[in-house]
Amino acid sequence: MMIWLNQIIQGVLLGGYYALIASGLSFMFSVMRIINLAHGSLAVLAAYMLFVLADRFGISPFLGLLIVMPVMAAIGWALQRAVLERSLRGGMLVPILSTFGLSIVIDNLLFQQFGADTRSLAPYIGDLSYNSWEITDDIDIGQLAVLTLAAAVLLLGGLQLFLTRTQLGRAIRATAEDPDTVGGAGSLWGTLAGGIVLGVAQSIGAQIDPQGFLITGHLVFLLVLFARLAPGRFAFRLPRVRSQQA
Amino acid sequence: MSPSASMRVERWTPLSVGTVTVSMAVLVLLAFGPALFSPNVIDKLTTLFIYVLLAVTWNALAGYGGLVSIGQQVFFGLGAYASVRLAHAGLSVYPALILSAILVAVLSLPLATVMLNLRAGEFAIGMWVVAELAHLLVNLDGLIQGETGTSLIALDAYPDAMRHALTYWTALGAMAVLLVLLLVLLRSPTGAAIQAIRDNEEAAASVGVRILTTKRVIFVVAAFGAALAGALWLATTITFQPKTYFSVQWTAYMIFMVLVGGLGTFEGPIIGAVIFFLVEAFFGADGVWYLIGLGATALIFALFLPRGLWGWVEARFGLRLLPVGYRVVAGREPPAVPVVRNPQTRS
Numbered sequence: 001m002m003i004w005l006n007q008i009i010q011g012v013l014l015g016g017y018y019a020l021i022a023s024g025l026s027f028m029f030s031v032m033r034i035i036n037l038a039h040g041s042l043a044v045l046a047a048y049m050l051f052v053l054a055d056r057f058g059i060s061p062f063l064g065l066l067i068v069m070p071v072m073a074a075i076g077w078a079l080q081r082a083v084l085e086r087s088l089r090g091g092m093l094v095p096i097l098s099t100f101g102l103s104i105v106i107d108n109l110l111f112q113q114f115g116a117d118t119r120s121l122a123p124y125i126g127d128l129s130y131n132s133w134e135i136t137d138d139i140d141i142g143q144l145a146v147l148t149l150a151a152a153v154l155l156l157g158g159l160q161l162f163l164t165r166t167q168l169g170r171a172i173r174a175t176a177e178d179p180d181t182v183g184g185a186g187s188l189w190g191t192l193a194g195g196i197v198l199g200v201a202q203s204i205g206a207q208i209d210p211q212g213f214l215i216t217g218h219l220v221f222l223l224v225l226f227a228r229l230a231p232g233r234f235a236f237r238l239p240r241v242r243s244q245q246a
Numbered sequence: 247m248s249p250s251a252s253m254r255v256e257r258w259t260p261l262s263v264g265t266v267t268v269s270m271a272v273l274v275l276l277a278f279g280p281a282l283f284s285p286n287v288i289d290k291l292t293t294l295f296i297y298v299l300l301a302v303t304w305n306a307l308a309g310y311g312g313l314v315s316i317g318q319q320v321f322f323g324l325g326a327y328a329s330v331r332l333a334h335a336g337l338s339v340y341p342a343l344i345l346s347a348i349l350v351a352v353l354s355l356p357l358a359t360v361m362l363n364l365r366a367g368e369f370a371i372g373m374w375v376v377a378e379l380a381h382l383l384v385n386l387d388g389l390i391q392g393e394t395g396t397s398l399i400a401l402d403a404y405p406d407a408m409r410h411a412l413t414y415w416t417a418l419g420a421m422a423v424l425l426v427l428l429l430v431l432l433r434s435p436t437g438a439a440i441q442a443i444r445d446n447e448e449a450a451a452s453v454g455v456r457i458l459t460t461k462r463v464i465f466v467v468a469a470f471g472a473a474l475a476g477a478l479w480l481a482t483t484i485t486f487q488p489k490t491y492f493s494v495q496w497t498a499y500m501i502f503m504v505l506v507g508g509l510g511t512f513e514g515p516i517i518g519a520v521i522f523f524l525v526e527a528f529f530g531a532d533g534v535w536y537l538i539g540l541g542a543t544a545l546i547f548a549l550f551l552p553r554g555l556w557g558w559v560e561a562r563f564g565l566r567l568l569p570v571g572y573r574v575v576a577g578r579e580p581p582a583v584p585v586v587r588n589p590q591t592r593s
Contacts, residue, residue: 035367037316086549092366096314097501098548104498104541112534211386218379225372226360 002138007203015199016149019192023155026191031176037099041106046072054124061121156188273422280411288414292482294523295417296475301515303471304500306428309510311464312444316497317373318472320380323491324350325473326480327384333400347474354469358462381492395487398480413481420474440464502540505547508554517556
């Protein structure tokens with residue numbers, strides 16, 4: 001019993017990480033209706049930047065964020081101008097094609113630069129990479145995982161405050177095509193819920209069978225996608241993919 | 247002097263009749279390939295035929311059906327996997343290749359029913375997840391031994407030269423059948439419906455096009471083509487590693503070929519496949535930079551020339567080699583400008 005409870009807790013924490021990754025994707029999709037297939041590649045690019053800063057220049061990843069975040073914002077702005085705005089003019093399908101091309105370019109540039117070796121930021125964050133709080137004999141909660149979940153909640157909450165309380169936020173909501181974004185920030189908390197559903201499904205799947213982690217996650221993804229087609233029956237939605245007529 | 251008296255609708259032109267005749271002649275000539283070319287050329291041409299298969303079927307789905315799938319490798323991989331399974335069950339290898347593609351096409355029918363409810367980006371990503379899921383499930387099969395993979399050992403029964411020739415003929419036949427099938431399909435009322443849906447789904451529905459049925463036809467044809475390509479690829483490489491066959495790279499290749507050649511044109515993907523084949527021959531050894539180049543080229547075409555090289559030629563010169571649409575010609579004047587085909591893209 002405790003094992004299952006532990007899997008659920010770990011799943012929720014993992015879900016926080018997914019929500020953090022997906023929040024930008026979700027925000028972009030609700031405002032612009034673009035699914036940026038290069039989103040994951042950009043996340044990995046940012047991670048490598050942190051790694052290089054830590055590895056070459058000895059800058060702590062937390063300080064490194066102060067450098068990497070503005071750089072990534074600038075890259076995002078450049079991509080918006082050079083790729084996304086132009087793609088949008090071509091209709092619904094062009095952004096999928098262009099961002100897919102972009103992801104191939106980024107992935108392979110990173111591969112060219114860094115090879116296939118696994119890298120980790122763990123050596124640069126000290127105890128935090130393995131410290132945990134022991135709740136019971138069966139349940140340990142990793143401090144880094146909690147920090148990640150907290151970051152996701154803070155980011156999504158901050159985004160909501162920004163959208164509802166600032167002039168720019170109101171302007172963005174006014175141009176959004178998604179009713180939920182216009183009304184507030186429903187899709188943002190949906191992102192958190194989606195991430196947690198995915199994380200819990202994966203860790204429960206992994207408990208059932210070592211191969212089950214990804215399989216269960218993928219199955220749940222598809223199930224949610226189709227459950228959404230039967231409107232009204234299911235309250236939750238996956239953050240990244242939302243119906244046109246929401 | 248009413249307008250209808252001076253207008254006529256034309257489909258076949260002397261040029262398109264000529265093109266079809268030449269194409270037929272080329273296909274017949276290619277059928278004698280194993281007697282004419284060296285084994286190396288035979289292998290290269292087999293690869294080219296498989297690329298054409300992949301390009302034209304992905305184009306049918308995306309360019310004509312308006313359904314961008316990033317998960318076509320699911321059918322490619324399952325086609326190869328089913329071949330391994332059928333051969334293992336004792337079926338003769340070459341019939342097994344064809345039968346496996348048919349099986350995958352049958353399997354794609356229920357999948358179509360579910361997936362086609364999704365729209366644009368949802369469909370694209372949903373297909374990717376389906377492909378990943380199929381990959382993971384195939385890995386569970388003891389015969390495949392996870393990522394280690396297995397081989398189509400039954401191919402050893404054939405002497406080398408004969409095996410290469412048989413694979414070549416099967417690939418040539420598959421390509422020819424698919425091309426004719428698509429040409430006939432796109433010229434049929436279903437083809438008109440498919441293009442109407444691509445141009446405007448709501449409008450098509452309002453004039454009585456049965457959206458889901460029509461999309462299902464094209465989805466199954468595309469699945470069949472990709473499965474056939476996967477089975478044929480297995481016959482050329484012999485080894486089956488799930489990671490290779492279910493790789494998203496196959497879809498990247500399809501997108502490259504179709505975008506460069508011409509999305510939504512019949513001739514474009516064939517040209518795109520030939521270009522991709524040449525690019526690979528010259529730059530394939532460059533590994534990572536080659537892939538970067540492919541991605542960048544696809545990106546540039548998507549942004550600046552979304553209808554590809556052939557789309558540009560068509561618009562520029564009004565050329566139609568293989569007519570899948572109609573055009574209205576005024577009086578007895580020679581056709582100057584094509585009128586009807588893709589009203590939306592002709593701005």
